[in-house]
Amino acid sequence: MRTTYAAQVTAGALAALLVLAGCSSKAKDSDNDGKENGTGAGEVKTGDGVSGKTITLGVLTDMTGVYATLGKSVTQAQQLYVKQLNADGGVCGYKVELTVRDHGYDPQKALAGYTELEPKVLGFTQFIGSPFVAAVKQRIDGQDKGLVLPQAWSATLLGSPYIRVIGSTYDIETINAVDFLMKEKGIKKGDKIGHVYFEGDYGESALVGSKHIAKEAGLTVVEQKIKPTDNDMTAQVAALKKAGVKAVVISAGPRQAASLVGVAAAGGFDVPIIGNNSAFAPQLLATQAGPALMKNYYVASPSLPIGADTPEAQKLVADYKKAYPKDALDNGVVAGWTAVYAFGEALKKACESKDLTREGVDKALLTINSLDTGFGIPQDFTDPNAPSSKQSVILQPDKTVTGGMKVVRDPEASDAAAEYTLAP
Known part of the structure; x- marks a missing residue:
């Protein structure tokens, strides 16, 4: 809930926090309440x-920050899955429980939350925020070794057998997005495309992708780096319009995307705009930017939308509406469900191997090579150096459909993404 940065995360600040986090992290208890290396x-x-x-x-989520809408949907979908799993008997006779912490997209709270929960949990079904996950990656890989399935798609998270990116990383997703602009929106060799992006892991990972495909296709990228506190995109639209770009990629949050599209429309800057999966929320369709979003905005997604015409999607919609009748449906539901489903399958396989330790669950996930949750893209977790997929679905906002997003290009890995x- 690819999800983004409510506070600027600097390397120095993170390093200092990590020192504190490492010092305060609970040492591994040899008996872990009688369970360490024991039998259940x-x-x-x-x-x-x-x-x-x-x-x-x-669960380390954002319920009060820039991705509050996403965090709520992701978390509630995961709670729904766990409720259903337990109703079916749980795993190996154990009931599964989620312990949730809201970090509000604040780096100090995110790292404090990880330090608090890590000794108490088997792993994490959710951790929103690429920079926060990256900040504890060394700890996870070196000493903690608990499975983390983040709502984050930065390529910097690849290479760990414990942190597994679900779906295409931002660089690959952006390659697929620009490929769509070329094949469907008339962008051609010699054209300029704009790229508005958050500073930090998310935006800069996406920028790697746009620069890569631009070089391959003979395009020029006009960069506009922004901060998470920059909610008014007037200056960025003016700069891109002056530069003569023919299309724009945005790797930021929903607020920035709505501002960019709305300002462009108001100023007669009629170019297609496409965002990464984190750059949209259906609630935006009720704002003044709604009509412009439905006309000129597209989103690259790691899965079919919540309103997909599949039995699994339809069941999830019905179950979610029953569990949370007052809450809107969005693709955060799909992202949360997919992640916890993958964790659940790893738990079940670890149970079959009679090893519900962290090591056992990590190994179990590595055996899953084609996980299909009914949202269009099978996930392969066998290679820690690669995302679980290179495919993207291109969506367009549409307030008339369930979840506010319709499919305009089916799941596909462009040739540029596949290659x-x-x-390093």
């Missing part, structure tokens, strides 16, 4: 996060 029900090996008859999983390899 039915001689199943257990460890951190498994106590009594409960498997505890962590792309991130430079």
Whole structure:
């Protein structure tokens, strides 16, 4: 809930926080309430996060920051999955429980939340924010080794057997987005395209993708770096219009996307604009920018939308509406469901191997090579150096459909994305 930055995260600040986090992190208890390297029900090996008859999983989300809408949808979808899983008997006789912390997209709260929960949980079904996950990556890989399925798609998170990006990373997603602009919106060799992006892991990962395909296709990228506090895109639209760009990519949050599209429309700057998966929320369709979003805005997504015409999507819509009748449907529901579904499948496979330790769950996920949750794109988790997919779906805002997004290009990995390899 590819999801983005409510506060600028500097390398120095993160480094200082990590020192504090590392010092305050609870040392591994040798018995972990009697469970470390012990056995549970039915001689199943257990460890951190498994106590009594409960498997505890962590959720580090944003309920009050720039991605509050996304965080709420992701979390509620995961709570719905766990409720249904437990109703079906849980995993190996254990009930699954989610422990949720709202970090509000604040780096200090995010790292404090991780430090607090890590010793208590088997792993994390959610961790919103590429920079925050990257900040604890060394700890996860070096000592903690608990599975983390982040709502974050920065390519910097690849290479870990414990942090697994679900769907295409931002660079690959952006390559697919620009490919759509060329094939469907008339962008051609020699044209300029604008790229408005958040400073930090998210925006800069996406920028790598736009620069890569621009070089391959003979395009020129006109950059506009912004901060998460920059909600008015008037200056950026003026600069891109003056530069003569024929299309714009935006790698920011929903507010910035709405401002960009709305300002462009008001100023007669009639060019297609496409965002990464984190750059839209259907609630925007009720704002003044709604008509412009439906006319000129597109979104690259790692899955079909919540309103997809599949049995699995239709069931999820019905179940979610029943559980949360007052809440809107959006693609955060799909993202949250997909992540917790993948974690659930890893738990089930680890149960079959009678190893519900962190190591057992990590190994179990590595055996899943074609996870299909009914949203169009199978996920392959066997290679830690690659995202689980290189495909993207291109969506367009439409207030008449469930979830506010319709499909304008089916799941596809462009030739440029299929051949792309991130430079070491």
